[in-house]
Amino acid sequence: MSKKIIIIGGVAGGASTAARLRRLDEKAEIIMFERDEFISFANCGLPYYIGERIKERDRLFVQTPEAMKARFHIDVRIHSEVIHIDTDKKVVRVNSKLRGIYEESYDYLVLSPGAKAIKPNIPGIESSKILTLRNIPDTDRIKSYVDQKDVKNAVVIGGGFIGVEMVENLRERGLNVTLVEAAPHILAPFDSDMAVIPEKELMDNGVRLILGDGVKAFSETGDQIEITLNSDTKLRADIVILAIGVLPDTTFLKESGIEVGARGHIIVNERMQTNKEGVYAVGDAVEVTDYVTKLKTAIPLAGPANKQGRIAADNIAGRNSSYKGTQGTSILKVFGLTAASTGANERTLLKAGIPYKTITIHPVSHASYYPGAVPITLKLIFHEDGRILGAQGVGYDGVDKRIDVIATVIRLGGTVEDLTELELSYAPPFSSAKDPVNMAGYVAQNVLEGRSHITSWDEVTAMKKEDYVLVDVRSELEYQNGHMEGAINIPVDELRERLSELEQGKTIVEYCQVGLRGYIADRILSQNGYRVYNVTGGYKTATTLQL
Amino acid sequence: MSKKIIIIGGVAGGASTAARLRRLDEKAEIIMFERDEFISFANCGLPYYIGERIKERDRLFVQTPEAMKARFHIDVRIHSEVIHIDTDKKVVRVNSKLRGIYEESYDYLVLSPGAKAIKPNIPGIESSKILTLRNIPDTDRIKSYVDQKDVKNAVVIGGGFIGVEMVENLRERGLNVTLVEAAPHILAPFDSDMAVIPEKELMDNGVRLILGDGVKAFSETGDQIEITLNSDTKLRADIVILAIGVLPDTTFLKESGIEVGARGHIIVNERMQTNKEGVYAVGDAVEVTDYVTKLKTAIPLAGPANKQGRIAADNIAGRNSSYKGTQGTSILKVFGLTAASTGANERTLLKAGIPYKTITIHPVSHASYYPGAVPITLKLIFHEDGRILGAQGVGYDGVDKRIDVIATVIRLGGTVEDLTELELSYAPPFSSAKDPVNMAGYVAQNVLEGRSHITSWDEVTAMKKEDYVLVDVRSELEYQNGHMEGAINIPVDELRERLSELEQGKTIVEYCQVGLRGYIADRILSQNGYRVYNVTGGYKTATTLQL
Numbered sequence A, B: 001m002s003k004k005i006i007i008i009g010g011v012a013g014g015a016s017t018a019a020r021l022r023r024l025d026e027k028a029e030i031i032m033f034e035r036d037e038f039i040s041f042a043n044c045g046l047p048y049y050i051g052e053r054i055k056e057r058d059r060l061f062v063q064t065p066e067a068m069k070a071r072f073h074i075d076v077r078i079h080s081e082v083i084h085i086d087t088d089k090k091v092v093r094v095n096s097k098l099r100g101i102y103e104e105s106y107d108y109l110v111l112s113p114g115a116k117a118i119k120p121n122i123p124g125i126e127s128s129k130i131l132t133l134r135n136i137p138d139t140d141r142i143k144s145y146v147d148q149k150d151v152k153n154a155v156v157i158g159g160g161f162i163g164v165e166m167v168e169n170l171r172e173r174g175l176n177v178t179l180v181e182a183a184p185h186i187l188a189p190f191d192s193d194m195a196v197i198p199e200k201e202l203m204d205n206g207v208r209l210i211l212g213d214g215v216k217a218f219s220e221t222g223d224q225i226e227i228t229l230n231s232d233t234k235l236r237a238d239i240v241i242l243a244i245g246v247l248p249d250t251t252f253l254k255e256s257g258i259e260v261g262a263r264g265h266i267i268v269n270e271r272m273q274t275n276k277e278g279v280y281a282v283g284d285a286v287e288v289t290d291y292v293t294k295l296k297t298a299i300p301l302a303g304p305a306n307k308q309g310r311i312a313a314d315n316i317a318g319r320n321s322s323y324k325g326t327q328g329t330s331i332l333k334v335f336g337l338t339a340a341s342t343g344a345n346e347r348t349l350l351k352a353g354i355p356y357k358t359i360t361i362h363p364v365s366h367a368s369y370y371p372g373a374v375p376i377t378l379k380l381i382f383h384e385d386g387r388i389l390g391a392q393g394v395g396y397d398g399v400d401k402r403i404d405v406i407a408t409v410i411r412l413g414g415t416v417e418d419l420t421e422l423e424l425s426y427a428p429p430f431s432s433a434k435d436p437v438n439m440a441g442y443v444a445q446n447v448l449e450g451r452s453h454i455t456s457w458d459e460v461t462a463m464k465k466e467d468y469v470l471v472d473v474r475s476e477l478e479y480q481n482g483h484m485e486g487a488i489n490i491p492v493d494e495l496r497e498r499l500s501e502l503e504q505g506k507t508i509v510e511y512c513q514v515g516l517r518g519y520i521a522d523r524i525l526s527q528n529g530y531r532v533y534n535v536t537g538g539y540k541t542a543t544t545l546q547l
Ligand SMILES: Cc1cc2nc3c(=O)[nH]c(=O)nc-3n(C[C@H](O)[C@H](O)[C@H](O)COP(=O)(O)OP(=O)(O)OC[C@H]3O[C@@H](n4cnc5c(N)ncnc54)[C@H](O)[C@@H]3O)c2cc1C
Pocket: A008, A009, A010, A011, A012, A013, A014, A033, A034, A035, A036, A043, A044, A045, A046, A047, A080, A081, A082, A083, A112, A113, A114, A115, A133, A134, A135, A162, A249, A252, A282, A283, A284, A285, A300, A301, A302, A303, A305, B426, B427, B428
């Protein structure tokens, strides 16, 4: 007898499960319930359609119910919300616009209900001027709002990926945009030393940025809405986009006995099975294992949702398949800039109690002598045993490539040593003979093996001024154009001759522009008996951090 | 006592060794001999300086003797050719423009003499109109030739990387360019099904391409040079660039007792040591292990030369370090196109007797609904046990990233299964939720597990017409716009209803545009009892191959 499979949710995870299932099992009966009108749409494209970078609304639909029927013989039922599940009888109850409430039985059930935007309980939150973005109706609502001629001012609350994408796209539409973020910095996957770069890009593109300040209340004032922040700063806008995160859309599971975590995420094993027989779950609604820290977490991204859908389908169809965890590889366009990250950041590692080291380098995107080369800021986080734990990259070109390569190394359990050995493609328009990823490996290797003695501006600031001599090892010209307070200047190329200017026994803290010359100075000084620290990231990082 | 190290050759391998050595050992005496006037120049940039994409000649110099002295305290001696080595006495004999012939002793010797352009023994080869490209004087010679107003026609002999780069750059300078390649296709690292794409790009950019025809003779005819090919075709040109490959520049080692291979490559172990005590060798002049086939080979590329230099320095300074082989990752810009490859190609594997499977897909560079998405042709070569053996990619965007990711997987010994699990960065401007690399993994996995039954146009052509039914599963419109001879049309979306049109027991060969719909048709047909083959790469590959 053929299997009967019900899928709840018809977008990333759900539709992926359905399509793969059909390929594996031509005879199965597959029903896909979707609460809304639309299935298989490009969630990730929504901000760009609002910003009119994607011009045609039709382009957002990867599949339609009719096409899913024709190609995959899937019984797609839209406007059909599953409101109850009986996992003993293996029956779901459906509230259908067309057919009213009815039940449908299953052999296998796949949950991919996704997530919903968080709407905190703040005075005035129900204003119709406050919009969230998750699906096509949300998109139509925001876009028709923005299309009105008299909408000039927008406030976006929340500096996560969707918030920043909305900021950019509203700006592209010519609006004045203010971004409000309660944390000290935007983009939580990035450490603060990296997040400052996209923050600057936003400001350079005319965005007003308010950091470390949350929303206390909203109130409508005639045609506008007033936003009161915790600091009592008041903002006015024609439209507010609320993008402070998502929660799993799993309240309908309440009485099902399907196990969920503290915040409502469905608990699954490696095969995407829940605690209930025959019930699988995938996508934004599930709890996953952090691939690096091995702790439980939730990472709402499309790649994992698609992959998990395929894995659930495999297991239902009898192909053994497992999901080994999410490492949180993510990427964002911020106007001209690219910001990408993979694995754990410092904050996560501190919380997990995992010791780590970091280095930051500023290599160029491709051979510097070939036109168009621009610097990348690349931060590598690694364990004392050499394992790569995470990486973050920001720059105008070539960032996605380097983060994807490091994501691959993390996935395959690679080390700093592996980074130095990677043989990546090189011709002048594409990279350097030592790719930035190799370079990060070299620098990290030198740290691990004690050849390079690095410190950070944070640590330097914490030291007593009288305990060290601060040396700027850049050229005289660079020094004159701006240097750290209290630094003396001895260019690295003169260091060997001018050693006598540095008192033996004193600790030397030295820096260059990005760290490379500082490393060479470190090698010269330490081999000449000095106790020396080279500031990682150099003067460039100091400038970025506005020290 | 401090070590005395002599380095022969002052560019990629030599200068890298010198710089790393100094960082490891502040006290060592380091002498670097360079036959020419220039050290540390950007070999890889030379074609682009001739093409005037790199505008300033100075940009080609990464280091100068003075700078190497100042920063690294290296005794750089230019115009100094090492002409003899006594490995017993540990002494080299130098022919110096400044000092005449003299000897210098060493504790350690590092050879990085590089390679020289092959000049075959053909009538007329000594013409001053035939130029090769390896170093700065070569570059100056070619450029000053091209800068003359009356130079209009160039013939480039050899369709390797340097040949094709010269073709592009001479074309950029407005010359009429003919490329002559003796093999059936240009760019040996690529299989013919891939090489045809850059060939088309060359022709689209006005290059005349002559394949499968070698040079028999040259003769000067007044201001021009006449090139006679094996086919007796005659070409005329103002300038000929000869780029048919390189040989190690190692004749000066003849009496040294340092072991070299059949074609003159220096034999080294994993630590870059030759058979003679204290003598190391790196770069284009050495024989390496092919990382995939484990056979001995020679791969003259800058990345390996730089890495090997660092490894030789490590070992001399007492840090254990080994070079595990070269996988030949390489990349080339061909006008707007990028062509990149890593690992073994079909030719190499056939020669090595290693069985393999291949798949070819045509995914888009990033989400198709986001502007600027363009297709990539991505070929994956893998072992029956799942190990990735090689990959080739061609396209207008995003090729370097995908090849670098696969190069990383190969380096870390990864499999097809690993490709499906990689978590790569996704947002619409950068990739798709299933990255092309994931997709290649899926398609290969389906082949390995017998879910997908693929064949190639080669194999189809070899079958008897009466033994199969050829089905085009694309839409009616696509079919009408052009299809394979003899194909009937049943769109995949109608296949389930029209099964009765296909005789049971007959073998079905079916194709779509790129392979995806063909795979779905394969799943439908094979689960309905048909013996079916889906042609990999689909109609697109047929068009590319001009079938
Ligand atoms: C604006 C935006 C931009 C994004 N950009 C990116 C990006 O660039 N990169 C990236 O990796 N990820 C991005 N994401 C995240 C990505 O879209 C999600 O991770 C992915 O869609 C999750 O898939 P899912 O199947 O779990 O949920 P969804 O795709 O949201 O699908 C869930 C569906 O289930 C339906 N549903 C819920 N409950 C029921 C019920 N009881 N009965 C019937 N139907 C129900 C919902 O209506 C919904 O259509 C973005 C998301 C948004 C909103």
